[in-house]
Amino acid sequence: MRLIFLGPPGAGKGTQARTLAGEQGIPQIATGDMLREAAARGTRLGLEAKSYMNRGALVPDDVVVGLVAERLDAPDAQKGFILDGFPRTLAQAEALERLLKDRELAVERVIYFEVSEQELLRRLTGRRMCRQCEHPYHVEFSPPKRAGRCDRCGGELYQREDDSEAAVRRRLEVHAAQTAPLLEYYRSRGLLTAIRGEGSPQEIGSAIRRAAGGNTAA
Ligand code: AP5
Numbered sequence: 001m002r003l004i005f006l007g008p009p010g011a012g013k014g015t016q017a018r019t020l021a022g023e024q025g026i027p028q029i030a031t032g033d034m035l036r037e038a039a040a041r042g043t044r045l046g047l048e049a050k051s052y053m054n055r056g057a058l059v060p061d062d063v064v065v066g067l068v069a070e071r072l073d074a075p076d077a078q079k080g081f082i083l084d085g086f087p088r089t090l091a092q093a094e095a096l097e098r099l100l101k102d103r104e105l106a107v108e109r110v111i112y113f114e115v116s117e118q119e120l121l122r123r124l125t126g127r128r129m130c131r132q133c134e135h136p137y138h139v140e141f142s143p144p145k146r147a148g149r150c151d152r153c154g155g156e157l158y159q160r161e162d163d164s165e166a167a168v169r170r171r172l173e174v175h176a177a178q179t180a181p182l183l184e185y186y187r188s189r190g191l192l193t194a195i196r197g198e199g200s201p202q203e204i205g206s207a208i209r210r211a212a213g214g215n216t217a218a
């Protein structure tokens with residue numbers, strides 16, 4: 001299974017990628033999570049990335065493409081993967097196509113999550129993340145069992161700096177300008193399936209499994 005999860009900030013890509021990747025025994029390759037980990041470790045790349053991320057801008061293509069290229073060569077990615085939040089620009093999509101071609105691989109399906117702007121704002125402003133394992137929670141829709149603590153690893157929950165209302169608005173603009181053109185890119189290649197990203201996580205998960213099984217209605 002080689003999938004791309006595409007969608008605006010807060011669409012539920014991370015939530016769904018985590019579940020499906022866990023079930024399938026393949027990695028969730030989430031560039032946002034990888035960049036946040038690098039920033040938390042204080043590496044040069046991480047600190048540079050943080051300045052873009054905190055203001056809701058995209059990190060330069062070459063940085064992100066380099067990270068993904070390395071990750072795709074890891075042993076656990078050989079059976080398949082779910083790319084969550086990558087690619088996000090046409091240049092990244094073209095770079096990915098080349099990376100996979102060099103490895104005699106191809107993406108099987110691109111799932112686009114359709115969610116209204118009002119719902120995205122509600123999800124992002126109420127989101128809390130585990131500092132240790134990056135598992136997403138929501139204060140209203142999926143609260144942890146113990147306030148402020150991750151159910152899975154006991155890590156501390158925090159609010160992402162780019163989940164402030166100003167950064168969220170900027171991220172939505174960036175998505176419309178730079179990432180939305182990928183819909184046509186993948187539609188023209190017959191790879192795109194749009195799913196309704198609103199409803200219970202279980203309903204959305206079922207729609208994704210149907211789409212990954214070959215339904216191309218987009
Ligand atoms: P990234 O971390 O990828 O953020 P994003 O794409 O903006 O998306 P989010 O992670 O905010 O949302 P999500 O779709 O994963 O939703 P989630 O499942 O958490 O990127 C952050 C930054 O890193 C970028 O702005 C950029 O600077 C940089 N970056 C990353 N990749 C890059 C790239 N390729 N190129 C350049 N720069 C890059 O869910 C959201 C909330 O909703 C949660 O609280 C969750 O619990 C809740 N929720 C989920 N599903 C449901 C549901 N069905 N009903 C109700 N609530 C739900």
Ligand code: MG
Pocket residue numbers: 013014015030032085
């Ligand atoms: Mg995410």
